[in-house]
Amino acid sequence: MSAAPSRSRRALRAAAALTAAALSATLLAACGSDDDNPPAGAGKAVDITFWGWAKGTKEVVAAFNASHKDVHVGYEEIPSGAAGGYAKLSNAVKAGNAPDVFNVEYPQLPDFVSQGAVQDISKYVGADLKAKYLPQAVQLTTLGGATYALPLDAAPQVFYYRKDLFAKAGIKTAPKTWDEFRTAAGKLRKAQPGARIATFFPDDPTTFEAMAWQAGAQWFGTAGDSWQVSLDGPETTKVADYWQKMIDDDLVRVEPSFSQQWTASLQKGQTAGYLGASWGGGVLKGTLPKDQAGKWAVAPMPSWNGDAASGMLGGSTFAVSKDSKKAKAAVEFATWATTTPEGIEARISAGDSSVYPADPELVPVAAKAFKADFYGGQDVYGVYRSGARSIGQKWTWGPAMGVTNTSLKDSFGRLSSGSGTIAQALGTAQKDTVSELKNRGLKVSAR
Amino acid sequence: MSPTVPTTAPRATRAVSAAPSARAAAGRRRYGAPMVLLAPFFVLFTAATLVPIGYAVYLSLFAEHRSGLGFGGGETVFTGLGNYTRALGDAAFRGGFLNLAQYCLLYIPLMMCLALGLALLLDSALVRARRFFQLALFLPHAVPGTIAALVWVYLYTPGISPVIGALNSVGTRADLLGHPLPAVVNMAVWEWTGYNLVIFFAALQAIPREVLEAARVDGAGPLRTALSIKVPLIRSSLAVVGLFTVIGSLQLFTEPMILHGTTPSVVSTWSPNMYAYTAAFERHDYGLAAASSVLLALAAAALSFVVTRATRTRSGRTRPHTETGAAV
Numbered sequence: 061m062s063a064a065p066s067r068s069r070r071a072l073r074a075a076a077a078l079t080a081a082a083l084s085a086t087l088l089a090a091c092g093s094d095d096d097n098p099p100a101g102a103g104k105a106v107d108i109t110f111w112g113w114a115k116g117t118k119e120v121v122a123a124f125n126a127s128h129k130d131v132h133v134g135y136e137e138i139p140s141g142a143a144g145g146y147a148k149l150s151n152a153v154k155a156g157n158a159p160d161v162f163n164v165e166y167p168q169l170p171d172f173v174s175q176g177a178v179q180d181i182s183k184y185v186g187a188d189l190k191a192k193y194l195p196q197a198v199q200l201t202t203l204g205g206a207t208y209a210l211p212l213d214a215a216p217q218v219f220y221y222r223k224d225l226f227a228k229a230g231i232k233t234a235p236k237t238w239d240e241f242r243t244a245a246g247k248l249r250k251a252q253p254g255a256r257i258a259t260f261f262p263d264d265p266t267t268f269e270a271m272a273w274q275a276g277a278q279w280f281g282t283a284g285d286s287w288q289v290s291l292d293g294p295e296t297t298k299v300a301d302y303w304q305k306m307i308d309d310d311l312v313r314v315e316p317s318f319s320q321q322w323t324a325s326l327q328k329g330q331t332a333g334y335l336g337a338s339w340g341g342g343v344l345k346g347t348l349p350k351d352q353a354g355k356w357a358v359a360p361m362p363s364w365n366g367d368a369a370s371g372m373l374g375g376s377t378f379a380v381s382k383d384s385k386k387a388k389a390a391v392e393f394a395t396w397a398t399t400t401p402e403g404i405e406a407r408i409s410a411g412d413s414s415v416y417p418a419d420p421e422l423v424p425v426a427a428k429a430f431k432a433d434f435y436g437g438q439d440v441y442g443v444y445r446s447g448a449r450s451i452g453q454k455w456t457w458g459p460a461m462g463v464t465n466t467s468l469k470d471s472f473g474r475l476s477s478g479s480g481t482i483a484q485a486l487g488t489a490q491k492d493t494v495s496e497l498k499n500r501g502l503k504v505s506a507r
Numbered sequence: 508m509s510p511t512v513p514t515t516a517p518r519a520t521r522a523v524s525a526a527p528s529a530r531a532a533a534g535r536r537r538y539g540a541p542m543v544l545l546a547p548f549f550v551l552f553t554a555a556t557l558v559p560i561g562y563a564v565y566l567s568l569f570a571e572h573r574s575g576l577g578f579g580g581g582e583t584v585f586t587g588l589g590n591y592t593r594a595l596g597d598a599a600f601r602g603g604f605l606n607l608a609q610y611c612l613l614y615i616p617l618m619m620c621l622a623l624g625l626a627l628l629l630d631s632a633l634v635r636a637r638r639f640f641q642l643a644l645f646l647p648h649a650v651p652g653t654i655a656a657l658v659w660v661y662l663y664t665p666g667i668s669p670v671i672g673a674l675n676s677v678g679t680r681a682d683l684l685g686h687p688l689p690a691v692v693n694m695a696v697w698e699w700t701g702y703n704l705v706i707f708f709a710a711l712q713a714i715p716r717e718v719l720e721a722a723r724v725d726g727a728g729p730l731r732t733a734l735s736i737k738v739p740l741i742r743s744s745l746a747v748v749g750l751f752t753v754i755g756s757l758q759l760f761t762e763p764m765i766l767h768g769t770t771p772s773v774v775s776t777w778s779p780n781m782y783a784y785t786a787a788f789e790r791h792d793y794g795l796a797a798a799s800s801v802l803l804a805l806a807a808a809a810l811s812f813v814v815t816r817a818t819r820t821r822s823g824r825t826r827p828h829t830e831t832g833a834a835v
Contacts, residue, residue, distance in 0.1 A: 143768075146788070146789075147787075147788030147789070150788060150791055151788065154793065170578070171791065173578050174573060174577040174578060174581075175571075175581075175791050176580045176581060203576075203578045204575075204576050204578040204579070206578070262771040263771045282576055285574075285575040285576055286576075287576065316768075316769060316770065316771060319664075319769055320661065320664055320666075320667050320769075321664050321665065321666045321667065324666045324667045325666055328666075459576070459577045459578075460790075462789045462790050462791060463789075463790050465789075466775050466785060466789045466790065469771055469774075469775065470599075470771070470774040470775055470776070472771055473770070473771030473772045473773070473774055474772065476685065476772065477685050477772060496790070497577075499570075499593070500571065500572065500573050500577060500581070501572035501573050501574060501577075501581075502573060502574075502575075502576065502577045503575075
């Protein structure tokens with residue numbers, strides 16, 4: 061009688077310990093391994109698989125499949141990169157069941173290449189094809205001398221704002237410099253105490269990075285075979301101090317991007333502007349209620365000296381996964397989607413995309429397909445075009461942006477509670493990035 | 508009965524020694540059915556638990572190393588315990604355990620007291636509509652954790668939450684998104700109180716009525732009966748719930764992860780499980796992720812050992828008096 065309970069309790073204890081161990085270990089190993097490659101296309105049409113999330117992608121794939129006999133694309137929509145799409149992708153690559161081709165944004169491309177998730181497609185990409193794209197976009201997809209992806213869009217940063225709210229606050233024209241931006245922010249708050257000019261996104265360091273890029277900073281560089289990391293150079297510090305002061309003086313909101321809070325404050329007219337990119341035009345139109353149509357306008361980014369200058373915020377590319385045996389077909393599809401009028405038209409006609417093509421020849425096509433009624437019929441693509449031309453040419457993304465951005469995000473999270481500053485966040489991210497590069501066996505040299 | 512024993516036993520022995528195949532057949536009869544019935548469990552247990560654990564341990568001993576600028580692909584090298592020292596040396600990982608400890612200290616006593624208190628109330632004669640309350644209190648647990656977390660996030664978010672709006676209008680500033688710990692504890696309490704209440708209530712219902720009658724005859728009021736008779740009698744239920752809650756708490760992931768998507772004040776490494784997730788899927792460092800998972804598993808195993816040990820010695824003393832313990 062006394063032995064039985066104690067034995068069963070010992071069993072329970074063992075089972076409990078095992079269960080605990082199992083639960084935590086399975087989280088990781090759930091991404092098991094499955095290693096068979098699909099057989100090379102035996103029939104006439106080569107079937108390729110494609111993962112993406114950009115607006116209008118479904119329509120692009122449908123148009124491609126309707127017009128092509130040799131290649132058939134199977135499309136699967138995944139969550140956007142930051143919202144879990146990249147996790148899904150790197151999981152699939154690790155498990156050996158990655159799609160043949162997938163979308164990846166410029167900042168993450170070097171990380172994916174460095175993980176060995178992307179294959180070198182140089183031999184399929186001729187000089188004439190490369191010459192079609194904006195040079196900044198080509199530069200960001202060429203790593204260590206090899207081509208790793210085809211650029212879909214150049215994403216110049218621009219400023220979206222509410223014309224009516226600006227007029228009510230007595231602001232005649234959109235701010236051209238950052239000083240004017242600050243003045244406008246003050247006026248706007250004075251005219252309507254609950255209103256702010258824009259939002260600092262603590263969850264999305266890429267907006268800040270685009271502004272550092274605009275200011276002429278260069279976070280990453282290479283010298284021979286070693287990396288140079290400089291997240292705390294004078295240009296970046298200038299941008300950091302500016303935004304720190306905007307936050308301290310309560311002139312901007314601090315809210316996550318595309319959060320319910322942010323959307324609600326835009327809908328209520330409590331946030332009168334959005335520092336977004338070219339692709340944001342379609343997103344904004346799709347997010348906000350119809351009664352705000354015609355009240356919004358687009359302006360070039362404010363700059364430090366009043367001259368046109370822009371950084372790139374996001375922007376997508378088509379990359380071919382490492383183990384794909386159908387790289388040629390994948391590149392054929394990516395070429396079609398990024399350099400033909402049909403490809404761009406299909407994307408924008410779908411309604412919610414305002415992509416600015418990396419192939420400048422297609423900009424008129426895109427401008428024609430985009431319905432600008434939400435922006436009162438403004439020549440939105442004209443603003444994007446001058447923005448794209450003014451994108452700084454020196455910028456390169458680092459090979460561990462996952463670590464860099466996670467570090468920044470975690471520090472930026474403390475901004476709203478008043479503990480920590482943007483400058484401190486950059487210092488921490490610098491340290492984290494350098495230690496991660498060294499940990500991976502990469503050389504890091506001082507600039 | 509007794510005279511037949513000596514005659515049948517030798518015969519059986521003779522039969523067995525004469526025909527070994529018959530013994531094997533008997534063995535098959537004896538073990539065959541249980542083996543067949545247990546096989547599916549062991550196959551799944553091996554495939555879904557043992558193999559993944561082994562693979563995680565294996566992964567934790569390796570790291571990816573690259574050369575040059577890192578674009579030429581990398582090689583996997585054996586690092587021994589390198590990933591473990593890296594995880595333990597990371598302040599973010601240790602910070603996750605600190606958050607977890609605070610969470611446990613706040614959540615476990617709060618939830619247990621609430622569940623026990625409500626179960627005692629339901630068990631008392633005071634309550635009308637007992638079935639209704641039982642169901643209503645259990646209902647939150649039927650909502651999947653992710654959905655519950657999303658609903659709570661909505662209620663926490665200033666600008667859209669009716670609750671925060673109402674609090675603000677009466678002049679109270681509530682900022683739950685800026686204070687992740689109470690926000691997460693609140694979600695967990697809401698989700699698990701009803702579930703554990705049902706366990707406690709079932710144990711209370713199993714207490715023999717004569718014991719309670721005896722207490723009443725001896726002059727114990729309802730409160731005295733609850734504290735001195737009922738609670739000691741369901742101590743083993745308390746122990747089991749405590750054990751499962753401790754293990755469950757160490758797995759803390761869904762609630763803070765959903766909050767992380769809404770408020771960056773819940774950092775990407777807020778709980779140890781989130782640290783492992785971030786290491787694998789944002790930093791692409793599977794070795795580090797595996798090492799931190801294994802460390803968490805070891806911590807969970809150690810802690811559950813301590814909890815069972817502690818509750819055994821305590822409830823062991825009262826065991827001779829209980830009859831309800833066997834129910835668990």
